[in-house]
Amino acid sequence: MVALKAVFLKDLALAYRQRAELMQPLMFFVLVITLFPLAVGPNLETLQRIGGGVIWVAAILSLLLGMERMFRDDFADGSLEQYILSPTPLYMIVVVKVFTHWLMHIVPLFLISPLLAVFLNLTMDMYVALMLTLLLGTPLISFVGAIGVALTVGLHRGGVLLALLLIPIFIPLLIFATSAIESASMLLPYHPQLAIIAALLLFSVALSPMAIAYSLKVSQN
């Protein structure tokens, strides 16, 4: 437990020191969302129709961009090898690392999202649905994405390959999340969609740490 707390605090400290790097995916998120009104025109109704989908696609892409740094620095300076060799099970260390990473990336996203909801003319109900789906869905992205990150951490140009690998896997999440926002826009209940996203989240949190640990060992060779 002490080791896990140490990993948590170390990652928080390192992330705080690299604040600028954390800002980049956030800025990407905002910029992509800004592109859509410019591309499809300022018609508020159109923007509301596509708003939920646009924000979700932008969230997936920006999280994919920022995911690389999860294990990259540890792989480069050798601490990953120490994690693998340590008495604390690697899958627990991995859970802490992924959770910390998620926290660091989702908090700014949450803070900026009211602004983006205004950009895309989302109603209050849609906004609440968006926040709930982001809350439940982004940890899923982090945990399943971490498998891909762990597999490609040793590759030189793994960035786009990572996106290629992971995007097909995020498609169900995208479908259910945007459907929830759409139901909210029509003032219909969206509990079923949230329940399915939560189920996918629990499933991935249960199984992915082992996969991530195995992938890290494969990459570390």
Next chain:
Amino acid sequence: MEFQFDSMSDFFNMGGYAFFVWTSFICTFLCMAGVLFHSVIVSKKIKQGVQKERARAERIMAARAARKLKQQAKPKAQISNNLEHTEVIDEPKT
């Protein structure tokens, strides 16, 4: 079970859907033949590569063996030369 079309030209026409049906079948056939022939061609190339590699290995070994023989022959010639010199030197001066 009988042939469903009245004539061969009817068969090729496929009830008006000739383009769609025949394009599908031909493209499928090309894709499948393509992947099959690609695999066979790669197989031939690999086997040729193994043969060449083996032949090269044999040639290298033969060259090494020949060089070793040459080296073993040289020192014998040098030793006999030295003996001649010593004989000349050891001859007492009269």
Next chain:
Amino acid sequence: MWKWINSFAKPEKAYWLCDVLQNWFAVVAIASLSVGLVWGLGFAPSDYQQGDSYRIIYIHVPSAILAMGAYVAMAIAALVGIVWQWRTAYMFMVAIAPVGAVMTLISLFTGSLWGKPMWGTWWFWDARLTSQLILLFLYLGVISLYTAFEDKQQAGKAAGVMAMVGVINIPIIHFSVEWWNTLHQGASITKIGKPSIALEMYVPLLVCILGFAAFIGWVTIIRMKNEIILRDLHRPWVAKRFGGAEFASVDVGGAKLSDAENNDKQSLKSGGND
């Protein structure tokens, strides 16, 4: 029995098995495909609704089903490789991936060509076509991950993990896309869903499915043999078997040679570089 099964973890034994099976798969493939396709094209009754364009079903359905099946086979091979550390399992996975991807392409292409006369558009976000498209991306992901690594052992394990993650996702993706499609289709759905198909149309379809499966097996066996030779390039059994007729009798294992020649053979075995 387990010892016999585990003997196939050795590439040489696996190669022998491939040799034995190759011709059977080839014969079954060619026979079934020719019988099934000719039957389907010429002798199956014409459809009441769709006319003769429905005959594309005899390529579209087998390739779609088997694309999914090939992915599952790939994932099972990945599982065997990761759990039991079988190199030959990874070789099988690498061999079947491109074949499965080609099958997916065929199903997408023929689906599009079938959809044009039926629905009026070249592409439509039908649940099954969309699932096939995502399946294609999963295949391409596994293939590109494998080629991205230089060390092929590592590559096999990484691609294996990806294949297994993908296979777990296939039912989730299928379910979600089907649900999404019904959600957005609204009321007007042309029911090509699962019609009760007439027996005279069904039997040639089964024959075609068998033919496509045997074809996939045939090509995969050829590709697996290639992969085995490539990975075992410098092993004695490869040199002995493929080194050419004049070297067939050479005992590469190291017979009575002088020390110098033995040293030469050792250094050649390890790298072949001079």
